[in-house]
Amino acid sequence: MNKITKIALGAVTIASAAVLLAGCGSSTSASKAPKAKDKNINLWTFADMKPQIKEYEKEVPKGYKIKETVIPYADFQTKLDKVLGTSKAPDMVALDAGFVSKYVDSGMLADLAPYGVKKATKDSFPYTLDIGKNPSGQQVAISYQAAPGAVYYRSDLLQKYLGIAPDDQTAAQEAFSSWSAVEKTAETIKEKSGGKAYLFSSLQDMYMPAIGGRTEGWVKGNKLQIDPSLITNLNMMKTFVQQGLTQNTVGQNSDWFSGMSSNNVVAYSLPSWGLFYWLQDYAKGTAGSWRVIQGPQSYSWGGTWFGAVKGTKDEANAAKLAIYWSTNKKFQTWQATANADFVDIQSVDKTVGDNFDGSKVKGNPLGTQNPYPVFSKAATKINGKIITKYDQNIQQLWINDVINTYCNGKESEAKAIATFKADVKSAYPNLTTD
Template sequence: MKTKKWLGLSMTTVLAAGMLAACGSNNNGGNASPSASGSAPSSPASSAGASPSASGTDASKPLEGNLVLWTYFDGVKGLAEQFMAKNPGVKVDVQIFPGDQYQTKLMSALQTGKEAPDILDLERGYIGKFIDSKYLADLSSMGAEDLVKDYIPYVQALGRSSDDKLRAIADTSSPGGFWYLKDTAKKYLGTDDPDQISDMVSSWDKIIELGKKVAQDSGGKEHLMENAGDLFDIEAYNTQPWVQDGKLNIDPKWKDIYETQLKIRQNNVDAKLAFMSAGWGNALNDGSVVLTAMPAWAGFMIDNKDDKAKGKYGVAKTPDGYYSGGTYHAIYDKSKNKDLAYEFIKFAASEEWQKYNLDTTGNMPGTSKVFEANMTTYKNAFTGDQNVLQPFYDMVKSIPATKPDKYGEDILSTWRKVASDGVTNNKSYDDVVASFKKEVKNTFPELKVD
């Protein structure tokens, strides 16, 4: 994860255990909250089937060989370790490159072919810059369509190139929701029931009215939400693509989103705390803000020293489903170990691994089968008896399935910056759009901007 530089010292203890467990552009699918399901991981089974795989591997023989995997995310070590435990004849050398240097190093290796990895990880924030390149193997031709046939639609779509071929596959879905301390919810909302709270915050109009009440009841000291920017995060992938036919496309929905953000700020609904800042983390832990929009994998931000957070939290649905981040595994097209690398991809996409990952890290699966099979049995230490898979599953099913492109994330980041400034300075939507178009035109002169 690209951790914000301004994380305060007050979160150091919490982060020490969790930093290696999470990832994302703001974030992404990594180790998350501890599981309390109590179920043991399924017994390792042979990855070989009864007949040769579509990739050409002889399924009657144990897998053997060496793989090099490049990633930016320490949590992938767990995936590699489980794959090697199933296949003792295989060694996976996981090489981790921190921060921004990863993209540069990866692109250089792919272009030159020198010391390029067999398997490479791509984050949601920049997968669009690689997905249409000639360097990623066509997984569809290797049989991968079968691997994702039961996947959450948007998780599958994000691994597809513009020609609709699968080029990368994730093993998590990285959904978010409104997390809350039950005691705080009871105090200001009158209930800690996740279904009731989900109904109370099922629209932004409801949220604004509820936020006004929380501010009034607390004398302006407490707030319903952490930041008006939460609305941006929740709606970001529920909008049309930013570029269509070489032209900048501003979904009309962004006007409603921006003007709602202004109302949130003007009515004292949010605490003005930036995502992952020290204040944001403190509010999550001390209950000075009622609702925290947070992806499932970010449970490491909860201070659980001596199990003090056990059963103290709930998760409610957000007005629209959203996700944050995502780690995608791809194969270098010129790898000499493509068949073996594909076996690794198969394992990452398997129900076996994703169930194990859910139980041990709290990461939400990429396949709907794991959601459905564990809906009433999976428990998380933080959320106690709540069947927490249900709200996440309800939300992920509603998220549009959109393929990535090389412009989307950069333009989205530009909008976030310009709109955030607009909210802070109470600017009109038209002023924000004018500033936004100017920045897009300067950054991407090849795009047509009206």
């Protein structure tokens, strides 16, 4: 998920916006694209998108009338599942990274090819497109943002314990260049601080990059797979707990957040949107002291995809709006500048990055550092092909059954993994787990 702010900056010319929107289906014969019954779009989303709707209406005042229905994240899938395939289904859906693949593979989303998606997405990050393709290779979902992960660190504390200058991101990256380097850095911080400071607050700061940066998906050919890198990561986390190299809080709880304003946590692994969604809100008194680097591996965390529901009376309008929000450069520029977002069109991120002025961003945790080059480099290395419809549940089982038990000494590695496999089998009887 990303934070939707209430700021609305910039506008595009009505003429250019209307031309792009009208031309979304130009690359494929009109006979292959359903005709919309009217100019309405019924949008279901898990996060309020009124700022995006208002900006669209400003740019295209004679465009579509968008009716937004915001459903709490926890209830979104249950309610959507009940109406898909019925006359009560929405025309358009916003899908979080945690469950987008479930609906991409469902057969319920419209192929966006007749609306010109291939031509429109030539400058999109490849991984977001891969995630939005169904098993037949059809692009049925498209993202308006990219969400690469990164390491955010306290430059003053890294200088204190490692002697790295505050703006020497090259040296900082070297200290986080691999997981073995990360472990050495953590040991140095513990030694130099007399055990009063930790490299990371929680195990989440280690397992989110590892899970997001796998080379193998959780499921292949209906068989459960555990990427070997996850076992390496698991044993490293066990070492961190045993040797007191992590504060060992629970990710995203009050203690984890409070570390952002303390002097005893050096770094956090966060997505691009975590900069202004989490770090800015909780780094009280430490704003300006943080810097961002890629860290030991590229990974993604979060994001929002749009899809048009197949067979609704306004499927065509929904498909065109999804493409517009995700590829129109002026709208994407507004999204990046108004909402402090890292968007899916690479040239827009480059332009926004080239014009970045950190001194104008009030309360920016990074001071004047420009994060766009870091995010852009990381996003090009993300593998979207490993994502499957099983991921959200299997990932949570891995965290609960294996990481939380084995790393904290509650179960042996073998017992924890056996429990994990049994729970996966219980949730998905069709999968082979042995």
